[in-house]
Amino acid sequence: MPRSLTEHFTLDELVASQTATRSGIDNTPGAAALRNLKSLAEVLEEVRTLLGGVSLLISSGYRSPALNAAVGGSAKSAHLLGLAADFTAPKFGTVLQTAKKIAASGIAYDQLIHEYGAWVHLGLAAPGMVPRRQNLSIFQGTGYLPGIIAKPG
Known part of the structure; x- marks a missing residue:
């Protein structure tokens, strides 16, 4: 039985990883990350409502240090703390339409990234920190660009 964090999001979907499964990596969050995942699920509920109640397909949520290293994630990734999810x-x-809708909302996020035209990264601020509402886009060969934009060129 999936362990519900909110009405539409479970712990299982926010820790699921094909890479972890294939590589035998334990992706079990600790107590602090678990608390953050509950907060993340609550914000994802806000996103779901903003988007008219459609399902969000989570491709990445919490990442243990070993999993983060295996997927080439940043050493400072909010995924390590249970504070980020990648989804469509x-x-x-489209991913661009989704990211633009979130950017135009009042949802309290720390970082919103339109990544490679393939998914939206939504990161929250750590508990006690003020969300920056940073909007970025990244594409193959560009590095991070300011704003939620279509691929240049």
């Missing part, structure tokens, strides 16, 4: 909302629209 195909029943809402």
Whole structure:
């Protein structure tokens, strides 16, 4: 039985990883990350509501240090703390449309990234920190660009 964090999000989906499964990596969050995942799920509920109630397809949530290293994640990744999720909302629209809708909302996020035209990264501020509402886009060969934008060129 999936362990519910909120009405529409479970712990299982926020820790699922094909890389962890294939590589035998334990991706079990500790107590602090578990608390953060509950907060993340609550914000993802806000996103779901903003997008008209469509399902969010989570491709990455919590990453243990070993998993983060295996996928080439940043050493400072919010995924390590249970404060970030990568997702799409195909029943809402494109990744760009989804990211733009979130950026235009009042949702309290720390970082929103339109990544490679393939998924949205939503990161929260650590508990007690003020969310920066930083909006970025990244594409193959560009590095991070300011704003939620379409691929240049």
